[in-house]
Amino acid sequence: MDLSNHRYHVSLQWTGNRGTGTSSYRGYGRDHIVRAAGLPDLAGTADPVFHGDKDRWNPEQLLLTALMQCHMLSYLHVAVNHGILVTEYTDDAEAILHVNRDGSGEMTSATLRPTVTISDPDQSELARRLHADANKLCFIARSVNFPVHHQPSVRTAQGAR
Numbered sequence: 001m002d003l004s005n006h007r008y009h010v011s012l013q014w015t016g017n018r019g020t021g022t023s024s025y026r027g028y029g030r031d032h033i034v035r036a037a038g039l040p041d042l043a044g045t046a047d048p049v050f051h052g053d054k055d056r057w058n059p060e061q062l063l064l065t066a067l068m069q070c071h072m073l074s075y076l077h078v079a080v081n082h083g084i085l086v087t088e089y090t091d092d093a094e095a096i097l098h099v100n101r102d103g104s105g106e107m108t109s110a111t112l113r114p115t116v117t118i119s120d121p122d123q124s125e126l127a128r129r130l131h132a133d134a135n136k137l138c139f140i141a142r143s144v145n146f147p148v149h150h151q152p153s154v155r156t157a158q159g160a161r
Helices: 059-081 121-137 139-143
Strands: 011-014 032-035 042-044 086-090 094-099 105-112 115-118 148-150 153-156
Touching: 059 086, 059 094, 059 105, 059 115, 059 121, 059 139, 059 148, 115 121, 121 139, 121 148, 121 153
Parallel strands: 105 148, 115 153
Antiparallel strands: 011 032, 032 042, 086 115, 094 105
């Protein structure tokens, strides 16, 4: 079995036809459903600024979410490898989307703000430095063409550092 290549299958169905298809820019919905076998459906749309529904996930949020998830999973892996006992992990991230005059655009950066709680205060500096190692391992961060910045904080039983 070849373990160096993995395949992922996801399907998408547009559900935004309001009866006239794409007869006009404002005449159709951006709603869609993302599906993967064995998982709950994900209700997607465009950002509300682009006529999407504020109650559904948009691709920009999902890209940022993928970066956060991948970084967290990579971080937990390197923490185990370095003997750091992580007891909590949260993140509060943001990304910047630049829209060009012609309607095209691109993410120009993302900033992750992970807060990691560890059990040993003597490992705080190592725990902070390991975010760089996690970034090097993260499949998603390695795949995007914009910088992914990190502003980590580490907490112990004695509080934030």
